[in-house]
Amino acid sequence: MVPPTVGTLTDEGASGMHRQISPHREKWSAPHRSAVGQAMAVLGSASTVGLVAELLATDEAAVRAAVRGIAAGARSSTVVDELDPGARILRDTPAQVRQNLHRRAAELLHDKGFPAAAVAAHLVAANCADHPWAARVLLSAAAEDMANDQIDRAVQRLELAYRATGDPGERATIAIRLLRAEWRLNPSDRTRGYARMRSAVRAGRVPAAQLPAAVLFLLWHGQTQYADQALTQLNSGGLDETAPRIGFLCAWLRYTHPPLAQRHPWLLAAHPSRRGETTPHALGSRLLIGLFGGRPADETGTRAQCLLTRHRLAADTVETLAAAVHCLIYTDRLDTAAAWCDSLLAEAAARKAPTWQSIFAGLRAETMLRKGDARAAADDAMLALNCVPAEHLGIWIGTPIAALVRALTLAGRHTEAAAQLRRPVPRALFESRFGLAYLHAEGHHQLAVARSGEALRTFRRCGHLMRRWHMDFPWLVPWRNDLAAAHLALGEHCHARAVATRHLDLLGSASDHRTGGVSLRLLAATADRYRRIRLLRGAASIARSGGCDFELATVLGELGVAHRAVGDHDKSRALLREATRLADSCGADTLLHDLLGERPRRAAPALARLRAHAHRLDALSPAERRVAALAARGKRNRDIAAALDITTSTVEQHLTRVYRKLEISRRTELAFAMGET
Structure with a gap:
C-alpha cells in the first residue's frame, strides 16, 4: 500500500467519509479520495487497506481504487511540497474532522490489539478519553515514555488520563505520577500536578502506596503540615512496615528530617527490609540505618557502592542514589563519591533531567569542598543553582549554597559569599539535615570577616540542633572544631582546647576521621612551640591521607611557621613552599595570601603577576x-x-x-x- 505521501486533498472530502461506497462503482470521486488520504495520514505507519476501510466504514476495493487515484495524481503532479505530505494533509483537514478520525482510530487500534503507545497517540490527538479503557492505555503508554525519557509526551498522556478518571484514589495516584514526570524538568510547587497532589493529601484521598512519594515531594518544599497529615494517614492505613519503600522512608526521615520523625514516633523504630531484598529502597534503608547506627565505615562504603552499581538513575531511585553518595562523602570515600557524582551527573544531563543534574552537581560540590578544591566546588555549586530556578530547589538549596559560601570564603570573595547568604531559603531548611551544612558555612564566613562572636553563636546553634536531634556525630558536621576556631579567634585558648579535645574523644582516635587532624591543628595553636610541632605533624599525616588539599596546605603552613619559630629555617621553607603550591592549586587565595605574607588588597595583583x-x-x-x-x-x-x-x-x-x-x-x-x- 502506498503511504500517505501523495495526493491533493480538499476539505469537502470530510463530509462523505462515513458514506458506504458500493463495490460496483468503478470510479471514486475526489471527495472520497480525499477521505482516504486523510485516513491514511491519521493512521500513519499503522495504515493498511483493511484499517483504512474500517476507519471509513467502507470496503477494501473502494480504498484500493482511491489509493490508485492518489498515486496517479502524485505522479502527474509537478508541484513538490517541501512539507511532509502526511503532515500537510492533517494540517489541511478541519480540526473537528481530524479529532473524529483520531478518536475512531484509537478505538479501532485498541480493538485490534495494537500497543498502548499507538492507541494513546490517537487519544491525545483527539483530546478525548471517554472510553472505559482509555485511562489504562494512557497510563501504560506514559510509563513507557518515562522509561524512554520522553517526558513532555508522558505529561500529555498523564494529563488526559487524569481527566479520564473519576475515582478519587486513582486521580491522586495519577497526580503523583504526573508530578514525578514534571519534577525531572522543574521541581516547582506551582504546577497543577503539585497542587492536585497537595489537595489529595488534604482530602485524605492518596492511596497508601503513593503516600511515601507524596511525603518526599511535600518536604522538598518544606510543607511539613501536609507531610504530617500524609504520615498520619500512612500510619493509620494498615502500614506494612516491611515494605522497602516504607523502610526507606522511615530511615530517610529519621536522618534528614529529625523533628518530623520525633513527632511521629513510629518512624523512630527500625524498619529493616526483608532478608535478601535487593530493591534500591531496601538497600537504601539498610545503608542509612548502618551509617547512623555506627557500622564500620568500610562496610558502609561497600554497601553504598553496591547500591550505586546495581540500580540505574530513575524517578523513583533519585533519593536512594543520593543517599548512597552522601554515605560515601560522610565516610571520607571522597574520590569514589566524586566519580559517582560525575557518572550520575552525566547521565542526568544526557537524559535531559535538570532537577537530577542540580542534585548531583550539589553533591559533587560538597565532595570537592571536602577535598579542599574551592574552585571546583564553586563551579559545581553554581551549576546546581542554575540547572533549575533556584527558588524551586526547596530545602535542597541548603547543599549548593553551603558549598558555594564555603568555597567563596576560602577564595577570599567575602562580598559574594555574603550575597549568597542573603538568598531567601525556606524556614524548614533548619528543620532538616541540610540546614546544618548551611550554618557551618555561614559561621565560617562570619569567622573570615572578623565577626567571631557571631560565628560562635552560629556554630553553637548548629551544635544545639544536632544534640536535640540525637545526631551529634563528629563526622556529620564538626561543629566542635568550628567552635574551637571561633574561640581561638577570640583569644579564648582554654575554651578552644576543651571543645577540640571533646571532638577527638567522640571520634575515639584522631586518625579515625579527617576531622581529627583538624582538632590536632587547633590544639597545636594552644600549645608551646615544641609540642605544637608534634601535634602539627600528626595533623599533617592525617590530612595527607584524608585527601583535603586545603587542610593539608593549612597544616603545612602552620608547621612551617612552627619550624621557623624553633630556628629550623630549611625545614620551614620547604614546608611553606609545599603549602603555597597546594593553596594555589585548590583556589584558597586567602590562605595563599597569608603564606606569601601579603595583605589581601595587594595579594590578588601580586598573585596574578606571579x-x-x-x-x-x-x-x-x-x-x-x-x-x-x-x-x-x-x-x-x-x-x-x-x-x-x-x-x-x-x-x-x-x-x-x-x-x-x-x-x-x-x-x-x-x-x-x-x-x-
Whole structure:
C-alpha cells in the first residue's frame, strides 16, 4: 500500500467519509479520495487497506481504487511540497474532522490489539478519553515514555488520563505520577500536578502506596503540615512496615528530617527490609540505618557502592542514589563519591533531567569542598543553582549554597559569599539535615570577616540542633572544631582546647576521621612551640591521607611557621613552599595570601603577576636556573655556593638577575614561581 505521501486533498472530502461506497462503482470521486488520504495520514505507519476501510466504514476495493487515484495524481503532479505530505494533509483537514478520525482510530487500534503507545497517540490527538479503557492505555503508554525519557509526551498522556478518571484514589495516584514526570524538568510547587497532589493529601484521598512519594515531594518544599497529615494517614492505613519503600522512608526521615520523625514516633523504630531484598529502597534503608547506627565505615562504603552499581538513575531511585553518595562523602570515600557524582551527573544531563543534574552537581560540590578544591566546588555549586530556578530547589538549596559560601570564603570573595547568604531559603531548611551544612558555612564566613562572636553563636546553634536531634556525630558536621576556631579567634585558648579535645574523644582516635587532624591543628595553636610541632605533624599525616588539599596546605603552613619559630629555617621553607603550591592549586587565595605574607588588597595583583610571569623561566641562563632551583628549595646562599662550587657573591649576582627577569622581589615568590613549572 502506498503511504500517505501523495495526493491533493480538499476539505469537502470530510463530509462523505462515513458514506458506504458500493463495490460496483468503478470510479471514486475526489471527495472520497480525499477521505482516504486523510485516513491514511491519521493512521500513519499503522495504515493498511483493511484499517483504512474500517476507519471509513467502507470496503477494501473502494480504498484500493482511491489509493490508485492518489498515486496517479502524485505522479502527474509537478508541484513538490517541501512539507511532509502526511503532515500537510492533517494540517489541511478541519480540526473537528481530524479529532473524529483520531478518536475512531484509537478505538479501532485498541480493538485490534495494537500497543498502548499507538492507541494513546490517537487519544491525545483527539483530546478525548471517554472510553472505559482509555485511562489504562494512557497510563501504560506514559510509563513507557518515562522509561524512554520522553517526558513532555508522558505529561500529555498523564494529563488526559487524569481527566479520564473519576475515582478519587486513582486521580491522586495519577497526580503523583504526573508530578514525578514534571519534577525531572522543574521541581516547582506551582504546577497543577503539585497542587492536585497537595489537595489529595488534604482530602485524605492518596492511596497508601503513593503516600511515601507524596511525603518526599511535600518536604522538598518544606510543607511539613501536609507531610504530617500524609504520615498520619500512612500510619493509620494498615502500614506494612516491611515494605522497602516504607523502610526507606522511615530511615530517610529519621536522618534528614529529625523533628518530623520525633513527632511521629513510629518512624523512630527500625524498619529493616526483608532478608535478601535487593530493591534500591531496601538497600537504601539498610545503608542509612548502618551509617547512623555506627557500622564500620568500610562496610558502609561497600554497601553504598553496591547500591550505586546495581540500580540505574530513575524517578523513583533519585533519593536512594543520593543517599548512597552522601554515605560515601560522610565516610571520607571522597574520590569514589566524586566519580559517582560525575557518572550520575552525566547521565542526568544526557537524559535531559535538570532537577537530577542540580542534585548531583550539589553533591559533587560538597565532595570537592571536602577535598579542599574551592574552585571546583564553586563551579559545581553554581551549576546546581542554575540547572533549575533556584527558588524551586526547596530545602535542597541548603547543599549548593553551603558549598558555594564555603568555597567563596576560602577564595577570599567575602562580598559574594555574603550575597549568597542573603538568598531567601525556606524556614524548614533548619528543620532538616541540610540546614546544618548551611550554618557551618555561614559561621565560617562570619569567622573570615572578623565577626567571631557571631560565628560562635552560629556554630553553637548548629551544635544545639544536632544534640536535640540525637545526631551529634563528629563526622556529620564538626561543629566542635568550628567552635574551637571561633574561640581561638577570640583569644579564648582554654575554651578552644576543651571543645577540640571533646571532638577527638567522640571520634575515639584522631586518625579515625579527617576531622581529627583538624582538632590536632587547633590544639597545636594552644600549645608551646615544641609540642605544637608534634601535634602539627600528626595533623599533617592525617590530612595527607584524608585527601583535603586545603587542610593539608593549612597544616603545612602552620608547621612551617612552627619550624621557623624553633630556628629550623630549611625545614620551614620547604614546608611553606609545599603549602603555597597546594593553596594555589585548590583556589584558597586567602590562605595563599597569608603564606606569601601579603595583605589581601595587594595579594590578588601580586598573585596574578606571579602566575603571569612564571613562564619567563625560559629567559634564565643555565647557571641562573641552577641557582634559582636551589634557592627555591630553601637552600641558603652559602650552601648554594658550596653545591655549585662558586662564590657566595656569584650566587647573589645570579639571584639579582633572576628576580629582575621574573619580576619578583623575594625568595618566597621565587619558590612559588619555580613550583609552577
